Amino acid sequence: xxxxxxxxxxxxPGKVKTRLHPPLSLEQAASLAAASLAxxxxxxxxxxxxxxxxxxxxxxxxAEASGWEILPQTGGGLDxxxxxxxxxxxxxxxxxxxxxxxxxxxxxxxxxxEWNEQSTAQLGSTARLRSTAQPRAxxxxxxxxxxxxxxxxxxxxxxxxxAPSTVPAPRSPDSIPEGGAPRDPNQALDSxxxxxxxxxxxxxxxxxxxxxKNPTGALLxxxxxxxxxxxxxxxxxxxxxxxxxxxxxxxxxxxxxxxxRTVAASAPNTRFARAFARMNSSARLDDYEPxxxxxxxxxxxAEPNADILFVxxxxx
Numbered sequence: 001x002x003x004x005x006x007x008x009x010x011x012x013p014g015k016v017k018t019r020l021h022p023p024l025s026l027e028q029a030a031s032l033a034a035a036s037l038a039x040x041x042x043x044x045x046x047x048x049x050x051x052x053x054x055x056x057x058x059x060x061x062x063a064e065a066s067g068w069e070i071l072p073q074t075g076g077g078l079d080x081x082x083x084x085x086x087x088x089x090x091x092x093x094x095x096x097x098x099x100x101x102x103x104x105x106x107x108x109x110x111x112x113x114e115w116n117e118q119s120t121a122q123l124g125s126t127a128r129l130r131s132t133a134q135p136r137a138x139x140x141x142x143x144x145x146x147x148x149x150x151x152x153x154x155x156x157x158x159x160x161x162x163a164p165s166t167v168p169a170p171r172s173p174d175s176i177p178e179g180g181a182p183r184d185p186n187q188a189l190d191s192x193x194x195x196x197x198x199x200x201x202x203x204x205x206x207x208x209x210x211x212x213k214n215p216t217g218a219l220l221x222x223x224x225x226x227x228x229x230x231x232x233x234x235x236x237x238x239x240x241x242x243x244x245x246x247x248x249x250x251x252x253x254x255x256x257x258x259x260x261r262t263v264a265a266s267a268p269n270t271r272f273a274r275a276f277a278r279m280n281s282s283a284r285l286d287d288y289e290p291x292x293x294x295x296x297x298x299x300x301x302a303e304p305n306a307d308i309l310f311v312x313x314x315x316x
Contacts, residue, residue, distance in 0.1 A: 002092045002115045002211075004049040005085055006065075007073070008037050009098075010058025019255050028279050035275040036254060038064045039101035039267075046105050048112050049094075055085050078225045082210075083217025094198070094211040099253035102267035103208075107249065111198050111211050196243035199235055201250045207231040208251050 009016055011034040013026040020029040041064040044052060054065045057073040074084040085095060092115045094108070200209030205228035212219065219241060223234050238245050252262050254272075261280075264273040 001050040002048075002094060002112050003051040003053060003089055004044050004047055005053045005055055005071070005089075005093060005095045006037075006040055006044055007055040007082070007085065007095065007097055008040075008057070008062075010056070010060060011037060011062075012058075017254070020257060020260065023257060024279060032254075032260065032272065032275055032279065033098070034062065035271040036101040037062060037098040039270045039272050040096060040098050040103065041065055041068075043103050043105055043108070044096065047108055048116060050091070055081075079220055079223045083219075083221040085217075086212060086215035086220060087217035089215045091215070092211070092213045093215045094209065096209050097253070099255070100202075100208045100251050100263070101254070101270050101272035102251060102263050108209070110246075111248075114195050115213060194244060195246050197238050197245045198248055199231075199238065199245050200248035201231050201235075203250055203252045204255070205229055205231050206253065207234055208253055209248055210234070 011030045013030045015030070016033040017024075017029040018026070020032065024032065041054075041062065045064075051069060052067075053069045053071050054061065055071045055073050056065075061068075061070055071085065071088065073081050075081075076084075082095065086093060094111055096103070194213075196213050198209065198211035200207055202208045207230070210220075219237055220234070223237060224230060227233075235245065252259055252266075254260050254263050260272075260276055264270075264276040267273055
């Protein structure tokens with residue numbers, strides 16, 4: 001039983017995708033962001049999730065999120081906002097941003113296949129145990145709160161998973177083969193291995209997806225953001241917590257016109273690609289040459305991009 005959460009910001013001109021201006025107008029950049037979000041919500045809506053939640057910063061919820069639960073984003077930095085989402089939930093949770101409209105159900109299916117099958121098997125085992133167990137009287141003080149029922153003996157306490165302010169040589173996603181690997185590279189994963197987390201690295205050093213079987217914000221709080229090694233630090237945090245992590249494919253997230261062109265070409269049937277094609281034909285984006293400032297790596301937007309799950313690392 002897996003929850004899917006999409007974190008997004010209302011797509012208003014000047015508030016989202018500001019690095020696409022120029023060559024796009026602020027209105028066009030917002031329109032492209034809305035198309036990316038619509039694609040993301042459409043794919044998420046087709047996945048076999050037990051709950052669908054939009055972690056939203058804004059007023060007007062997109063039509064594609066009709067029927068979804070709406071969770072207002074908290075304040076603070078990106079790490080705090082992401083941590084708050086995982087603290088809010090006690091079920092296996094997949095968190096996605098809105099900057100990778102090229103995602104597909106096939107790409108994310110392994111997460112749901114793995115955890116939904118395990119949950120079904122556990123429910124079946126519990127039902128069989130209950131049917132054969134002798135009834136016993138239960139005193140009121142034996143009743144355990146529902147929040148405690150999800151606790152796991154191998155769940156790391158917050159003080160155990162909080163990384164030091166300086167993490168030496170964070171683990172790179174390149175050290176894990178796509179499709180997954182155990183913490184110990186000499187130990188092979190088999191079909192019976194318990195997967196604790198799924199990690200989707202981004203080409204710029206961030207990450208586009210993070211799924212936790214036992215969600216806790218302590219696994220994200222304090223991760224340095226807006227850096228080329230953000231994803232590596234996050235992966236290191238998961239590893240330090242003793243989690244078995246499997247990788248999803250590396251994707252390009254949309255921050256720049258070059259990113260938009262790459263993503264549109266890789267997913268031509270998306271709303272994002274169609275919207276970009278219309279803008280490309282009207283604005284002659286192929287002729288656009290970014291300035292030296294736009295080509296610089298590791299630069300932050302004047303307006304923080306709160307609409308993304310991950311912050312970009314090195315710009316392409």
